[in-house]
Structure formats: C-alpha cells, structure tokens
Amino acid sequence: MTSVSTPKAGIITTLGAWLLAFIWISPLLFAFWAAFHPATGASSFDLFAPLTLENFSQVLAAAPFPRYFLNTFLLVSLILACQLVVCTLAAYAFVCFPFRGSGILFMLVLIQLMIMPEILLVENYRTLANLGLRDTILGMGLPYLASAFGIFLFRQTFKSIPKELEEAARLEGANAFQILMRVFVPLAKPTYIAFGLVTVSYHWNNFLWPLVVTNSVETRPTTVGLQVFATVEQGVDWARVTAATLLSVAPLLVAFILFQRQFVQSFMRAGIR
Amino acid sequence: MDISVSHLVKDWGTSRAVDDISFAAEKGQFIALLGPSGCGKSTTLRLIAGLDDATSGTIAIGDRDVTRLMPAKRGLSMVFQSYALFPHLTAAENILFGLSVRGFSKGEQQAKLKLTADMLGLEHLLDRRPSQMSGGQQQRVALGRALIAETSVCLLDEPLSNLDAKLRAGMRTEIRSLQKRLGITMLYVTHDQTEAMSMADQVILMNGGRIEQAGSPTDLYEKPASVFAARFIGTPPMNVLDLAKVEGGMGLPGSMRLLAAQTSGELQLGIRPEHIHLSDDGEPAVVQASEYFGADTILTCCIGPQSLQVRLPGRAGVSEGAAIRLGWSPTALQFFDRSTGLRRDDVTVFKNP
Amino acid sequence: MDISVSHLVKDWGTSRAVDDISFAAEKGQFIALLGPSGCGKSTTLRLIAGLDDATSGTIAIGDRDVTRLMPAKRGLSMVFQSYALFPHLTAAENILFGLSVRGFSKGEQQAKLKLTADMLGLEHLLDRRPSQMSGGQQQRVALGRALIAETSVCLLDEPLSNLDAKLRAGMRTEIRSLQKRLGITMLYVTHDQTEAMSMADQVILMNGGRIEQAGSPTDLYEKPASVFAARFIGTPPMNVLDLAKVEGGMGLPGSMRLLAAQTSGELQLGIRPEHIHLSDDGEPAVVQASEYFGADTILTCCIGPQSLQVRLPGRAGVSEGAAIRLGWSPTALQFFDRSTGLRRDDVTVFKNP
Amino acid sequence: QTKLDFYYPVQVGGPVTKVIDGYVAKFMAENPGIQVAPIYSGNYNDTTTKALTAAKAGTPPAIAVLLATDVFTLIDEDVVEPIDQFVKTDEDKAWLDGFMPAYLKSAQTEGHLWSVPFQRSTAVMYYNKQAFKDAGLDPENYPKTWDDMVAAGKAVTQKDASGNTTRWGIGIAGNVGSSQWMFGALAAQNGARLMNDEGTETYLTDPKVVEALQYWVDLSKKNGVHPQGIFEWGTAPADFLAGRVSMIWHTTGNLTNIRKNATFDFGVAPFPGHPNPASTLGGGNFYIFKDTSDEQKQAAFKLAKFLTSDEILADWAVQTGYVAPRDGAWKTQTLTDYTAEEPNALVALKQIPNAVPEFSTHENARTTKILNDALAAALTGNKTPEKALADAQTEIDKILKQYR
Amino acid sequence: MNKSRNFLYGSLLLLPAAVLLWTFTYQPVLATIYNSFFTTPKGRRPSVFIGADHYTRMIEDPVFWQALTNNILYAAVTIPASMGLALAMALFVNSRMSGQGLVRMAYFTPTVLPMVAVANIWLFFYAPSYGPVDQLLGLIGLGHNNLLGTPSTALWSLIVITIWKEAGFFMIFYLAALQQISPTLIEAARLEGASPWQIFRRVTAPLIMPTTLFVLVNALIGAFRLVDHVIALTKGGPDNSTTLLLFYIYETGFQYWDTSYAAALTVFLLAVLALIALFQFGYLDRKVHYR
Numbered sequence A: 001m002t003s004v005s006t007p008k009a010g011i012i013t014t015l016g017a018w019l020l021a022f023i024w025i026s027p028l029l030f031a032f033w034a035a036f037h038p039a040t041g042a043s044s045f046d047l048f049a050p051l052t053l054e055n056f057s058q059v060l061a062a063a064p065f066p067r068y069f070l071n072t073f074l075l076v077s078l079i080l081a082c083q084l085v086v087c088t089l090a091a092y093a094f095v096c097f098p099f100r101g102s103g104i105l106f107m108l109v110l111i112q113l114m115i116m117p118e119i120l121l122v123e124n125y126r127t128l129a130n131l132g133l134r135d136t137i138l139g140m141g142l143p144y145l146a147s148a149f150g151i152f153l154f155r156q157t158f159k160s161i162p163k164e165l166e167e168a169a170r171l172e173g174a175n176a177f178q179i180l181m182r183v184f185v186p187l188a189k190p191t192y193i194a195f196g197l198v199t200v201s202y203h204w205n206n207f208l209w210p211l212v213v214t215n216s217v218e219t220r221p222t223t224v225g226l227q228v229f230a231t232v233e234q235g236v237d238w239a240r241v242t243a244a245t246l247l248s249v250a251p252l253l254v255a256f257i258l259f260q261r262q263f264v265q266s267f268m269r270a271g272i273r
Numbered sequence B, C: 001m002d003i004s005v006s007h008l009v010k011d012w013g014t015s016r017a018v019d020d021i022s023f024a025a026e027k028g029q030f031i032a033l034l035g036p037s038g039c040g041k042s043t044t045l046r047l048i049a050g051l052d053d054a055t056s057g058t059i060a061i062g063d064r065d066v067t068r069l070m071p072a073k074r075g076l077s078m079v080f081q082s083y084a085l086f087p088h089l090t091a092a093e094n095i096l097f098g099l100s101v102r103g104f105s106k107g108e109q110q111a112k113l114k115l116t117a118d119m120l121g122l123e124h125l126l127d128r129r130p131s132q133m134s135g136g137q138q139q140r141v142a143l144g145r146a147l148i149a150e151t152s153v154c155l156l157d158e159p160l161s162n163l164d165a166k167l168r169a170g171m172r173t174e175i176r177s178l179q180k181r182l183g184i185t186m187l188y189v190t191h192d193q194t195e196a197m198s199m200a201d202q203v204i205l206m207n208g209g210r211i212e213q214a215g216s217p218t219d220l221y222e223k224p225a226s227v228f229a230a231r232f233i234g235t236p237p238m239n240v241l242d243l244a245k246v247e248g249g250m251g252l253p254g255s256m257r258l259l260a261a262q263t264s265g266e267l268q269l270g271i272r273p274e275h276i277h278l279s280d281d282g283e284p285a286v287v288q289a290s291e292y293f294g295a296d297t298i299l300t301c302c303i304g305p306q307s308l309q310v311r312l313p314g315r316a317g318v319s320e321g322a323a324i325r326l327g328w329s330p331t332a333l334q335f336f337d338r339s340t341g342l343r344r345d346d347v348t349v350f351k352n353p
Numbered sequence D: 001q002t003k004l005d006f007y008y009p010v011q012v013g014g015p016v017t018k019v020i021d022g023y024v025a026k027f028m029a030e031n032p033g034i035q036v037a038p039i040y041s042g043n044y045n046d047t048t049t050k051a052l053t054a055a056k057a058g059t060p061p062a063i064a065v066l067l068a069t070d071v072f073t074l075i076d077e078d079v080v081e082p083i084d085q086f087v088k089t090d091e092d093k094a095w096l097d098g099f100m101p102a103y104l105k106s107a108q109t110e111g112h113l114w115s116v117p118f119q120r121s122t123a124v125m126y127y128n129k130q131a132f133k134d135a136g137l138d139p140e141n142y143p144k145t146w147d148d149m150v151a152a153g154k155a156v157t158q159k160d161a162s163g164n165t166t167r168w169g170i171g172i173a174g175n176v177g178s179s180q181w182m183f184g185a186l187a188a189q190n191g192a193r194l195m196n197d198e199g200t201e202t203y204l205t206d207p208k209v210v211e212a213l214q215y216w217v218d219l220s221k222k223n224g225v226h227p228q229g230i231f232e233w234g235t236a237p238a239d240f241l242a243g244r245v246s247m248i249w250h251t252t253g254n255l256t257n258i259r260k261n262a263t264f265d266f267g268v269a270p271f272p273g274h275p276n277p278a279s280t281l282g283g284g285n286f287y288i289f290k291d292t293s294d295e296q297k298q299a300a301f302k303l304a305k306f307l308t309s310d311e312i313l314a315d316w317a318v319q320t321g322y323v324a325p326r327d328g329a330w331k332t333q334t335l336t337d338y339t340a341e342e343p344n345a346l347v348a349l350k351q352i353p354n355a356v357p358e359f360s361t362h363e364n365a366r367t368t369k370i371l372n373d374a375l376a377a378a379l380t381g382n383k384t385p386e387k388a389l390a391d392a393q394t395e396i397d398k399i400l401k402q403y404r
Numbered sequence E: 001m002n003k004s005r006n007f008l009y010g011s012l013l014l015l016p017a018a019v020l021l022w023t024f025t026y027q028p029v030l031a032t033i034y035n036s037f038f039t040t041p042k043g044r045r046p047s048v049f050i051g052a053d054h055y056t057r058m059i060e061d062p063v064f065w066q067a068l069t070n071n072i073l074y075a076a077v078t079i080p081a082s083m084g085l086a087l088a089m090a091l092f093v094n095s096r097m098s099g100q101g102l103v104r105m106a107y108f109t110p111t112v113l114p115m116v117a118v119a120n121i122w123l124f125f126y127a128p129s130y131g132p133v134d135q136l137l138g139l140i141g142l143g144h145n146n147l148l149g150t151p152s153t154a155l156w157s158l159i160v161i162t163i164w165k166e167a168g169f170f171m172i173f174y175l176a177a178l179q180q181i182s183p184t185l186i187e188a189a190r191l192e193g194a195s196p197w198q199i200f201r202r203v204t205a206p207l208i209m210p211t212t213l214f215v216l217v218n219a220l221i222g223a224f225r226l227v228d229h230v231i232a233l234t235k236g237g238p239d240n241s242t243t244l245l246l247f248y249i250y251e252t253g254f255q256y257w258d259t260s261y262a263a264a265l266t267v268f269l270l271a272v273l274a275l276i277a278l279f280q281f282g283y284l285d286r287k288v289h290y291r
C-alpha cells in the first residue's frame, strides 16, 4: 500500500496517530466491554466485573433481532441488485449511446446526488402509500433503486476504459450486450466492489426512511428495530442496549474487519475522489 | 485486389483528417501507411475497419463494397497500437474472444487456438493475464487474436511502437515472415520510416491527410517525390540545401563550384549523408559536431551558411571545429523545386572536371 | 573528482540490487550508466542522490563525503524519467520551486529564471502548466529546474525515454552541448546504448548490479570486455559464434577454414556486422532474411548451423535463400572464452593466405 | 375469518409483549373466527405516528392502544370511530358503566365516547427508603407538601469530598414527551389546570402555573436537590435503582420493573401538594379505527371488551403495575391477593380522586411539543418560567385559534 | 455510429433509471413545491389554496429559525473539523508507521456503524456524572454536566458524534488522493530542499485540492441530511437546541401531521441544496484539473 519512498513517520507523528486511533475506537471498545458485563457493572464502570453472555441471550429473547437481520439483508440485497442493473444500463447508455439531449439527462441525474430520497420523505411516503407498498421491503427499497451516485460512478469508470477495448470487441463481432457484459462490466470490477460496499453500508445503516415506512416486525430493519428496542418506557439498561447495539453492527463490522484492505483498495482503484 | 480505397474523405467537424485518399493493395501484399503524427494514418485505417464512418469515398475488401457494413461484417481483423487486450481475460480467452462471441463450438475454438498458439510460440503463456506478460508477449497475443479469425485482410496500427528497440527489431521480422507464410494482406500504420522501409512491399507516405508518395521502399529512398519525402526517410535524413546562382549555373552559396547546369528558377539540392565522403579536393566544410555510434560517426558540418550531416564509417577521428573537405558522386545528387517542394528530374547535373 | 563512489551496495530485502559498485567522475565529465532493465542503474543513481540509503559503501560529491546527508544537502540536482513536474505549477513556478523553498529573493529568482529560460528556449512557455506542454517541452522544463540551482553535479534518469525518436535525437545533442557549455558533471542513466555511446565521455556498463565494463565509448565498441558487452552494444549487435576444433587450430563448425591458432579451451568468435562484406573467396553462407533500410541492408545469414548478421551499404540486391560468400579483415576478429564469457586477447588470429 | 391489526405501544420484546401475546392467544381461542396480529411499535409517540401514518394511507390498524390524550388529534384527522356507537346491548352498556368515570372523562368530547381505558396510570413517587433512613428521616413518612419534598431532598442529597453531588434528592423527568405529564401534576398541586376539557384553550400564563414551574426550576437552581438540566425519563429508573437519585416521579406502570430490580427497600408514595396533593392521569386507551370493514370493527370492539374484562385488567395490573380502570377488577381475587402482598400497588389507585387529565388539546403533538420546549427552556435556564410559558401560550394560541 | 440507433438503444437503457428517478426524485420535488401552497388536508378539513402563507409563517416561526441557525452552526463546525481530521488521518496512515493497518481500521470503523447504534453508545458516553465524557471533564475540573440535557452543550455533543462518524469516511478519499500522487513528485521536492511542511503546503495540498472540493460537497450535503442521531438522542431538544432542518421537517410531517408546512420547509431545504449544486457545477467543476 505505502510506496517505499514515503518517509517513515517520526515518533511524535506515530504517537499522535495512535492516540487519535484510540479515541476513535474507544466508543466501540466500551460497547464491547459493557455488553459482556452484567448490567450493574456498566454504569459504575467496574473494570473487574465478571464476564457474561447473559445480555446477549436476554436481547435475543426480548426482541426478534434475527428477523430484523433478515429484513435488513433482504432490503440491502434488493437495493444492491437493482442498483447494479439499473445504474449499469444507464451508465452504458451515457457512455456508448450518446444522443442529442443525453448530456442534459445526465445533468438531471446528477441532481439526485444532492436530493437523496429521504429529503423528500413526505412526498415519497405518499407515493408509496398510493402504490400500496407501505410497510413492505420493496417499498422501503424502491426510492433507492436508481442511484445517481452509481450512474455517475459507473459512467466515469466506463469512460476510463480505453475505447480500443470496445472497438476491439466490436471488430471481433460482439454485440452491444456482449460488449457490456464481457468487456465493460468485468473491467469495472473494482468500481462495482467499491460501490457495492458503499451501498451496503449506506442501506445497512439507513434509518430515517425505514423508520417512516415500516410498521411491523416483518419489515423493520435492524436500525429501526434497535431504535425501537432502545426507546425506553421503562428505563435504559446499558448492558442490554450495548449488547443489542453490538448485535446489530456485528455483521457489517465483521465484514469490514475481514475485508478492510480490499474495501480501502477498491475504493481507491475505483477512483472515487 | 484485396483492399481498394477510392476518394476516401473524413472530416472531423470542420477539419479534414483524410483528404481524398485512393490506393489499392493486392492479395498477399504488405502495405505500410507511413507519415508524421496527425497526418491521418490512423483515421484512414479506422475508416477501412469501419470503426468510423467515412464522409465520402468507397472502401472495398476482396470484391465487396464494405463502405456501409458494420466492422464485424467486413471480414478483416485488426491489431491496435495499445494491443487492446482485455485485461481481465487470459491470453487464451483474449485470442478466443471473437470465436466465442460468434458462437464457435468449444472444440473448434480449442483446435484453432492450438494452431495459432503454436504459430506464435504462445503455448506456455495461454493462462496468463496481459499484466503478467511482457510487451512483446502481449503483442504476440494481440496478433494471435487478429490471426485466429483467418480473415484475408489484417490491419495494424503502430503495433510495435510500445516496444523497446531490441524487441521491435525482432517482432518486425516475425510479423513480416508470418504475413508471407499465411499469405494475408496486411495494412500497417507506422510513423517509423525504418519499419516501413524494412517491411513493406509498398509504402504509402501520407502528409496532412493526402498521399505524398506511394511506391516501393527503393523508390521512396532513391527517388523521393518531394522534399517532404526526402527528409522523412533515412536516418539521418537527406540533406536538402538551397542552391544559389553562380556563373554558368547554380551552386552552393559561398562556393564557386557549379552543381547544376540550370540557371532559371529556384532549386534545392538533395544528398544523403551516407553518399558524402571525405575527399581532398572536395567542398570545404567545418565540423560542428561529431557523434560516434560505434559502426558509424555522424558529422554535422557547415558549408557556408548551411549545415548538413555526413555519415562516415567507424570512428571518424575528426574533432569539432576541424576544417575538412567533402566529396560526392554526381549521381548521388537530386534536385527539388524550392517553391513547390517537388522533385525536378529535368535538371542537368554539372559534372565537375 | 566530482563524484566518487566506492564499494556501494544496496540490498532490497534479500535481493541485492547494487553489488559493490565503484567509479569516479571528473569535473565536467559526462558519464553514462548503461545496462539492461533491472540491472541497478536507477538504484545507483538514487543512492547517489540520497533518495534511498545505501546498505554499505561511500559516496562523495566534490570533496565531501555525503553518504549520510539529506538529498537537498548534497549539492546536486536531478532530472527524473517521468520529469516529475508539479502539475499544478506553471513552467516558471516549476523551475523556481527550489529557489523559492530555499528562500531566494524574488529579484534573484527572476534573474536566474530569465537566464535559464533563455538558455533552454523556454521564454514563451513559462506560463503554461505541464499538461499544456509537449513531452519535449516538459523535458526542457525539467532540465531547467535541475540547472537553475547551478549545482556542479546533475543526475539524469533516462530523461529521454518518454520522447519519440526524432525528438530524442534532438534533445541528445541539446543536453550534451549544454553540459559542455556549463561545464557541469552529468551522470546519465540509460538503457539505450546509442544514447550512451553518442553522448558520454565515459560509459559504465552494468549487469546484474555489478559493473561489467567501464571506459570510453570507443573502448566499449572496439574492445568489449565480455560477450555481454559485445552483444549489448551496436545495432545490430556483434555476432558471437562458437568455434570448433579444426585441424591446426579452430574454425567455424562446418567450415575447414582456420580462424584461431589456438587449440585448447572453448572459444567464441566475435565480429561486428559492419565489418563483414561480400567476398568471392569468403566463407559460404545462405541468406535467410534481408532488411532494406535505404542507407544499408541488413542480411541475416547462416554459416553452418550458426546465424549471423551482416550490414551492407545501400540496397544489397541479395534475395532470401541466395548463396553468398562472406569475408572480413583478420583485425576485425575478437575472441571470448566460452565458459567465462570474458575477452581473450591472447588468441592468435590465423591469417588466411 | 376476520383479520385484525392491533398496534400496541411498547418496545418490541420485553416482558410486556409476552403478556399481550398471551391475552391475544386466549382471545383467539375463544373467538376462532378472528385473527389478531399484535404489532409492537415503540413508545406512545411512535405508535401514534405509525397509526396515523397507516390511517392516512388507507390501511389503518383495526384497533390500537394510544394515549388517552391523542383523542383530539385522532378526531381531527377523522380516523377513529366513537366507541359508544358499538354499544348496543345491555350487556355492553353494563360493561361501559363499569369503568371509573375519571378515566372515561378524558375520552368524552363532542357528545361521544371515543375510546375505552386500558392501561391507565397515575404518576407516583418512588423513593429510596434506605436513603431516607441513612439521612435520619422516617422512611414511612414520605413528603406530603412541596416544602416537605425540598426538605427531604436536602437531607438525602450527598456530596463527595470535592463538592460534587453523588446522590440527588429528587428527579422529575423534563425531556420531550414526559415533561408535560409531570408538569400537569405540579400545576394541579398548585391548584391550576393547564387546559380546558375541549382542548381548545390553555392557561399557561396563569400565575399558579408559572409558580409551579418556578418550583420545579428552583428544585435544582435554588435548592440543589435536583440534577441540573433535563432529567431523562428513560434513565430515571436506572438512576433510582443505582441509588443516584433518591426520589423519582414516574409512572406506576414501572412498579413491577422497580420491584424486580431494586436492591434496597423502596416505597411508593402519592404526589405531594401545595397544599392539596394531586397527580395526573396517564396511559393508554383502546381506539377503533375507521376505514376498516364492519366485521373488523365489530371484532375490534370484541377484542377491546375482552381485554378490558375485570380478569384481564387485574392480571395486567399485576404484571405491570398499571391501574386497572374498573372497580370490578380491584374486587377480583387476583388483585386483592396482590395488593395484600404489595400495598404499593394501591397508591396509584388511591390517587385517582386527586388526579387531573393529562395535557391534551387539538393538534396535540404540536402543542405538547411547544409546552415541552417551554419547560425545557425554563429548566435549563434559557428563559425565565414566565417568559417561557408566555411564549408557549402565544404559539399555542396561534394553533388552537382555528378550533375555538 | 448511426444516430437513430444510438437514440433507440440509449433511451431503452435509460428507461428504468428514468422511471425510478422521476417517481422518487423529480415528481416529488414538483409535488412538494405544489403542496406547499395549500393547507394540510385534515380528515375534517379539505386542503385549500393559501398562496405563500406557509412561507410567511416560516419567516415568523422561531423554531424554523432556530433549526436553520443550528444547522448552519452544525455545518460550519462539523465540516472543517471532520475534513481537517480526515486529512490528518490520511497523512498519518499514508506514512510508514507500525500498526498502520490497525490505526486505519480504528479511524474508519465509525463510518460503517449505523448512526442509531452509535447513538446508543454515545448516550452512555454523555451520561451525566458516570458517563466517560463527563468523568474526563471532571478530571479537568469541568465535571457534572448534563451534556445532552443542556441547550448550550447538546448541539455540540451531536457535533462531536458527527465528526467522529464522518472523519474516517472522508479519510478514505484523502488516502486515495494521496496515493495517487506520484512519489517522484515528493522526491523531486525533497531534492529541491523543501521541508516536510513545504512539501505539504506546496505540493501535496494543491494536488489533493480536487478531492478536498469533492469531499466538501459531500460534507455539505451530509450536514443537511443526517438526523438519525437527533432522533435517537435528543428528539431536537432540549428546547429545540438540537433541531436541524431535516429533523424539523420530519417532526412537522410525521409527528404533527402538518404535511403542507413540511412541504414548504422541504422546499427551503431543496433551495439550500440547489445552492450547493450551483456551487459545485458552477464553480467546482470549472476548477483547474491538473492531470
């Protein structure tokens, strides 16, 4: 990752970097600590309180987190799959089939970079209700299925693919669909990965819109579930809330820790900057 | 005729990149499209390939008029300057790309792949990705992809320009002998005159979108049709010097020696560096620079106000600032019209006594 | 001595990139570091510049031991292969970068800038960004940035390799004459032997991290110290042929002609292509390929099982497959030990009657 | 088969959902033609939001437990049916008559009864008897007046060596969604009302109301017995259980939770007075929604009746601590046994005669928010109580104007 | 290639995206603007045209002004702070140091965690007296604060969370940009005698300028979009001190059910975003592209 010629960091820089890192990670460290200790330990912060898994089993017994995970998983998969298809097709059109006015269309698309669906939640809610898709996973995903960010990113990547590759494929007799699937898509793999990671983490973490459109356990994603769980009528129990919090961040966190190298690299290779 | 192009024109917006080009290539010929950067070589090739649409003119491959056909239907293959290998595919997959999108059976593909790979010595590279291959190997794979379709015409756009000098020399002979062996017609774009001269049956020299001269390498070297052609070919290129009126004809300014019997018009004299030698009774000159290359030494000299280059074998042993005398055979002299830049064959060489 | 390097070693992890290199350059000399890719040229240069730290050995610039100094303190300047121009700065700002970070006054900066720009013909380009300049112009700006500091030593790492052939030839003479005019010491890395031969006072030929041969261009060309040096220099390079024992000495396999009076050991014969000519009583050979370049023709021929190249002037008029006879002067022959690859000056050339 | 969506306001899971699930199962066993899907949808606020959202989209729940105070909002949005229109038989009438009038009152307007009480509460004071004992107070003698409370608070407040308070006297939740409830009690204790029964007028500038707020503010500012800033409803039980606060005002619905988790001896006391003790009524009622089929409405009514039967209400009171809003429920074996064992459970009930309805007006969410903001502004010292309440009154007047 | 073919293929390929974008972006924008000129339909009162009444009401609405000033303060602090920290982090991580991978992970982790989840952790951190932040403040004699419960500190507490959450995300962009800078440029500057600070000021910083501007736009949008923590932690309180624009829209639309007034507020937010867009297309895209 680091090029050899980068100078080695001095001791002060290193210490600064480590201190900042510690501050940045400490909320998570605390959550780990609290989740594995009995409820009374958490608020008095007794470092030597005994370890326990009790909190997790209580949370799992108390709220349908597995169901929430399933909902989140379905939501994220739906959005990711559709975004990939829709954005790929659109980007391909912008790069390879420009026609009069497609430049203006692209500018229009870019507007959505600014106006994310959650800003229009009142109207979008109305639309969704009219479609009868309230409180469904499809409805929760629908406003996000076309992503301007995705179109923008894929267009950029497709444009950076040497024109000769497309021409070579054309000369070899490939049709438009073959060119897309056999040249553009595989070559844009790092971009797809980076975009996929962004989308997954965005929608895994999305809260406001799902909060508005979901009503029932059958559709509610983890974030909303966690919020409902932590909304207290009877009082906060830190140990259980942190346990629930950890449960809901765990899949993404584990995935991130496992793939952080690839994550960061594909981010860079995709030229998102 | 395997390729025949007539009155081809291509405009990019208001600028004309290809300006009324016509030529024909016989089956099995190796044609080089030569010219400086921006003269329209690539554009011409792309028009023939069908990657761009001609503004006017017609293109025929074999006996079919293909001017309006899709690239894939024209029955030709192409090698790109950057190779245009698909970076995500292995060498084998790259070579087979065309067959596979055209739906050839696996068996056929493998049989053809084996033949092509054998021919190009690629057997041990078939599983590698382009990034795992050297430039020369990539070049071979690109050739393989063009040749496997067994089209009778193959277009190549500066296929060797990304290789280093040593490799380039090797690939040159390789491509040429392959072309001869397979009997295909090759149209080869290059801006490197060495490549064009050493490989082609016919060289088409372009300049500013037009054909400057078309002919065999010997024609171009020995009888350049213009100052442009004369100066474009040869390393170092031909010396072209202005002549001035002297008593009884024309000669080099500042020298009394007559060179041309002509007296009217403005003439330029052309002479190749390797046709000049040191001669005790030659034209006096002063050495400005001397570059030693082992086999030869190139001297840059002044005769009067004009400078010219001389190629001498081995180490010349003349140092900068030395006064020398240069001689040449009268048959080595060529003449050009200074205003049109065109060759003048009507000038009588003045034979010194 | 302006640069003196002794017993320089650089290890990258377990692999040794530079292996006990020592050489010295006198003030005002032009030294070329020549060698194939990966032989350690750039590493050597970077060690001298101080961009990497040497594993062992010492480096002196002028009379100071600079081995442990920071790059900026070594009193040298450098031109990078990629030019390393700052893309966000204009040509003028690029050239002045060093002066400005070192806190020179605006007036001084402008005076020096004017001098440097004049010298390099950059006056009209000073306001342009690198992206608005051609490769050659960028190269000049990079040179300007190196020269404006007026250090006595300038290091250049393949400064011309990104330019096209024509430009390269021009820049070559430009750099060399600048260097002579300013009297600075230049250490110039290249893998192009033409560049090294035509420019350098002294060529240091490297191979695998070690110095293969160091000497003047003529030395390297005429007395290559090894087969490696012999084959690395010259286009086409020297022919190196195995010799076999014949009655009374050694000769080419399949030929009865004696070439060396030696009988013991295994020998190789070296002869440059331009030292071979057609000769009626020469060695019989068969032409495999003929490449015409205008001024010369290169023939590839077979003598027995071995192939060699011959450079003939003009159009040779020999076609492929023809049987010819090749001759040479006995003084053109060189001998190498087949096992060590080293030059053998002790071999007696057998003079044919 | 009739299907019913039943919104119930509680964090999903938790012991309470199990109980509700149990009731629903029992109901379905008795009524095989009806299928009830309980949907647990967060706190009261969230549930109201959800129910309204759903109703506006044309897919309302058949029945929901929502705050009694939401009645005006729900009427204005025209999404609920008056309950009395389902009451046809004598048996139904008898059932209706069994509710305590105090709880029915807040559901009556425009000549109709709009909902029936279910999980009703009054706010009570939990206090730490151990702390009282430590401070030399009589643990059975809880504070009866505002002054008593300040005095007791001062006695139990503890500081560490550096002067930082380690135990507070009293905590009254001042966060959005809770403070209006607490404040209703404070105002009533001072003999004032916050609004009229029609939900069209508020009386925030009444000097007695202002005085009540001044008392709350002074608890921390002047007397130092109350934590500074906003004391959170959510963390109040934890603070109480951890001994950081010795008295908290909270819902009786938290009794079971505190009973289970307290590690010290605690008491439940009725609210003090100034001079007359008063508390506020709170908690949720059943609402039956429009825009569903007649069968669903009938089934919903049946469910409401089932869940407000004396037996269920009694069990519910035991399971949670809520006040059963029917006299009949208190006569069941379950409750008499329970109150014998846990007399604290009776405190809320005994308070009812002294309790006023919770703050409720048209556009309740918005007016409540304005009141909450005003209370927060005063509690955090941003505004004086007069100014805060006067500003709120102006804002609320603007909104309620159209309903007068 | 030929134009009508391009049009046919192009429009077919664009169709799905166009339909979705129309339905969930452009049509709602238009509808929002339209609805902002009507009263909110209530069950018993149909909506009527009231012209710009909502907008005049907005001008007189103290909560709106507070939300706006809060949001401006929020943006003005979070953006420079998180960008500055992001750059520092990227520079740290881009230099060779021990534990580089761990450090990078620590910086980046907050980014992948859901804001609502993170809010729960911070709620504890900010808890009065026993929360770690208050305990730390106690060490320097500033203890016993009810950080989230006090209007003067509540917004700042949210700002800290935002910076913590966003800095790592922006770091990635900076890291990518830094790695894109050819090391020879740095070497050239070193040879010319530039100090590390000069190298940063005169080479690195200008070269990552495009990234800085890109990140800036993202941060601006984010400052008006992220309200999860407001919902989870303070619900806009105390006394509206943490009410941000989008939260106010949410509250007005989904708590008060005044959808038309919410529409008018949304129109205002859209105008703010349009300004950002103008700034980006009008200014940033004309910025010098060096490569």
Ligand SMILES: Nc1ncnc2c1ncn2[C@@H]1O[C@H](COP(=O)(O)OP(=O)(O)OP(=O)(O)O)[C@@H](O)[C@H]1O
Residues within 6 Å of the ligand: B012, B016, B017, B035, B036, B037, B038, B039, B040, B041, B042, B043, B044, B191
């Ligand atoms: N797609 C295009 N749009 C506009 N002008 C173009 C386009 N392609 C080429 N040109 C212009 O047409 C002229 C001829 O270009 P062409 O690429 O054919 O030159 P070339 O001879 O191949 O040069 P080179 O040796 O540099 O490859 C140039 O002036 C070039 O700028």
Ligand SMILES: Nc1ncnc2c1ncn2[C@@H]1O[C@H](COP(=O)(O)OP(=O)(O)OP(=O)(O)O)[C@@H](O)[C@H]1O
Residues within 6 Å of the ligand: A004, C012, C016, C017, C035, C036, C037, C038, C039, C040, C041, C042, C043, C044, C191
């Ligand atoms: N930073 C490095 N880390 C590890 N190995 C290196 C590094 N730089 C160079 N090497 C290795 O050291 C050897 C010499 O490299 P060097 O760059 O000096 O070659 P070179 O002669 O300049 O080649 P070229 O002509 O390709 O530039 C090579 O084997 C190379 O792989």
Ligand SMILES: O=P(O)(O)OC[C@H](O)CO
Residues within 6 Å of the ligand: A233, D044, D067, D119, D120, D121, D122, D177, D178, D181, D251, D252, D253, D281, D282, D283, D284, D358
């Ligand atoms: O917690 P509960 O159910 O007693 O209700 C309390 C109040 O009504 C909230 O406003």
Ligand SMILES: [Mg+2]
Residues within 6 Å of the ligand: B041, B042, B043
């Ligand atoms: Mg070209």
Ligand SMILES: [Mg+2]
Residues within 6 Å of the ligand: C041, C042, C043
């Ligand atoms: Mg190198």
